[in-house]
């Protein structure tokens with residue numbers, strides 16, 4: 001431990017800590033702008049400048065390490081004056097049209113002006129050439145608002161490993177965007193939206209769907225049907241001042257009804273359905289491999305109840321519910337697309353069932369249905385535009401609202417969210433199990449699938465305490481485990497004694513590592529779960545800001561609480577899913593299931 005003085009207060013610190021870290025640990029507030037958690041500290045904005053005895057210049061607290069005996073002054077007249085000048089210079093090249101800006105009231109640049117007591121800039125000078133890039137269906141770039149903090153650059157390159165954003169040009173002409181004059185709509189951007197969660201201003205945000213949804217809600221010739229993803233209920237409350245980790249499932253349903261949606265379904269229902277389809281797809285691939293190796297014959301295959309046309313035995317199989325991950329794989333791993341499960345993501349399954357099964361059963365014209373998905377994800381806005389995901393020639397889902405956009409609508413409608421009573425989802429697609437709830441976190445889809453696959457094969461529950469596969473619970477970038485199949489049912493004897501290795505990753509840089517292993521033939525895994533956002537959907541690109549490591553942890557705990565509080569915790573126990581197969585789909589992997597619930601992929605450019 002070392003000792004230093006900050007504003008005359010002697011404080012303890014560890015060697016290697018920065019002045020900012022030590023100040024924060026001692027409740028001394030130093031303003032920052034470009035710095036962001038553990039992710040980004042490059043000392044570019046200098047707003048955190050402080051005086052350090054013996055230094056000729058002011059030092060940036062976020063990048064300056066402490067030393068024994070250091071004397072720091074954080075709010076002298078010189079420091080305050082310097083911060084104001086820096087802020088005014090940034091403001092002189094900023095539109096400052098806060099009243100018309102989506103970030104008004106939740107903007108770090110605006111908040112900083114209040115802290116520094118700067119109302120206007122004394123400097124009038126040249127303005128940067130700026131443009132709005134709305135070429136992507138998911139993310140809008142507004143360079144007029146960019147303050148060049150480069151948080152998005154660190155996120156896109158280091159956390160996601162994509163590299164769609166970088167600083168282009170130099171000096172006053174510097175602009176953050178894709179290289180080679182590309183726009184986001186044609187670059188390698190996965191639309192994960194992680195850059196929108198770290199941007200301190202309105203320079204990166206999701207494409208607006210609120211206007212279209214309000215229009216649909218006021219169109220008396222349309223029936224509006226909404227569905228909500230598992231992770232939304234664990235974060236929406238934060239937009240209304242509730243503590244992170246507060247589950248607001250019932251209030252969310254009430255708010256959606258008050259907004260005017262006529263039917264409120266739960267994407268968790270089709271998360272349970274995904275487990276049936278994906279679980280049987282994995283078992284089919286394993287059976288296909290056993291057949292190829294001569295360990296099982298046609299008679300044994302018929303007894304398993306698997307679809308007649310077995311898929312190619314391409315292993316490891318990789319989950320497919322994260323559209324940011326899918327687009328990443330299409331750009332960077334086009335040779336490995338056969339490893340992806342063919343299952344559509346759960347909200348696309350629900351959209352397809354709404355426009356077919358639900359419409360038929362209720363005598364409705366599917367062209368008059370308007371299906372809205374409330375998602376933690378910006379990439380879902382792109383997913384609904386994919387031509388291969390249409391249903392009977394119609395859009396499967398008509399609009400996607402992020403959690404943040406839903407909160408904006410609730411505020412605009414004057415709904416007192418925090419004091420709403422709870423409401424249940426509508427039937428027939430409102431019932432779900434705990435396995436579906438954990439789709440909202442990294443490791444959840446894998447654990448949900450294992451709960452079903454293990455029980456199908458052995459007729460016993462997954463042999464882990466409280467059904468949690470502990471090695472894959474938590475927020476580590478890559479998690480692995482293995483499951484041994486013992487005393488399996490006679491029909492599954494070809495799996496007896498197999499030790500199945502599995503891997504789970506979230507954030508695209510981890511995915512890249514696992515894909516490289518597959519490419520080089522060294523992957524030991526049978527099944528891999530990939531979620532495009534770090535931590536999974538709970539920290540999706542459309543979730544409330546900020547998403548810090550502490551907030552991620554609280555949302556994760558809320559999701560597991562929801563799972564553990566459910567009377568049914570395994571997808572195959574959902575009675576409404578069983579009924580859906582009985583009355584409509586037939587069996588998992590049936591021809592109808594393939595038409596409505598599965599999809600294909602396409603290679604995309606790498607540059």
Ligand code: SF4
Nearest residue numbers: 097098101107201202
């Ligand atoms: S980004 Fe912030 S400061 Fe800039 S116009 Fe929007 S609210 Fe105002």
Ligand code: SF4
Nearest residue numbers: 156189190192193195
């Ligand atoms: S949406 Fe994701 S991939 Fe695209 S620029 Fe932002 S962080 Fe990078």
Ligand code: SF4
Nearest residue numbers: 146147149150152199
């Ligand atoms: S787009 Fe946002 S996060 Fe990226 S550099 Fe500009 S202000 Fe910072």
Ligand code: FES
Nearest residue numbers: 033043045046062
């Ligand atoms: S916050 Fe320290 S340099 Fe920007």
